[in-house]
Amino acid sequence: xxxxxASGGPATSVSSSPxxxxxxxxxxxxxxxxxxxxxxxxVSGAESAVRRLPGGPILAAAFRPGPSAGSAxxxxxxxGSAGTAGGEGGAxxxxxxxxxxxxxxRNADMNLYYLQLQERISAESRAYTTLSNVLKTRHDTVKxxxxxxx
Numbered sequence: 001x002x003x004x005x006a007s008g009g010p011a012t013s014v015s016s017s018p019x020x021x022x023x024x025x026x027x028x029x030x031x032x033x034x035x036x037x038x039x040x041x042x043v044s045g046a047e048s049a050v051r052r053l054p055g056g057p058i059l060a061a062a063f064r065p066g067p068s069a070g071s072a073x074x075x076x077x078x079x080g081s082a083g084t085a086g087g088e089g090g091a092x093x094x095x096x097x098x099x100x101x102x103x104x105x106r107n108a109d110m111n112l113y114y115l116q117l118q119e120r121i122s123a124e125s126r127a128y129t130t131l132s133n134v135l136k137t138r139h140d141t142v143k144x145x146x147x148x149x150x
Contacts, residue, residue: 048100
């Protein structure tokens with residue numbers, strides 16, 4: 001058996017074709033805008049969720065974007081940039097914070113429900129196992145008694 005590769009290499013069966021004009025229309029929203037909107041939604045949701053944790057305001061500050069290098073506020077004091085960030089997102093944050101709180105409360109309720117359901121299923125399983133073991137022991141005892149009589 002040989003592991004040599006021929007100098008010409010294997011046939012690729014690939015052919016080239018000239019470039020064609022775009023068939024589909026250009027998107028209404030460029031991909032970059034979609035990604036920026038998604039990023040903004042994720043960051044604001046994470047910031048709202050973190051506020052419910054102990055030390056939340058400090059943790060929420062970690063999610064806030066800092067001033068960019070090219071912005072006019074780049075030389076501003078930290079108090080000024082924090083005030084700007086809080087002022088810009090204040091109205092939108094207030095409207096979405098209630099929805100986020102409701103969602104977190106519902107998730108907590110559902111987690112509690114599933115934990116209770118899991119506990120009931122475990123209790124039922126333990127009862128079934130106990131009953132099964134008792135019936136098996138009873139069966140084995142009767143079987144041995146019959147075997148001893150013979």
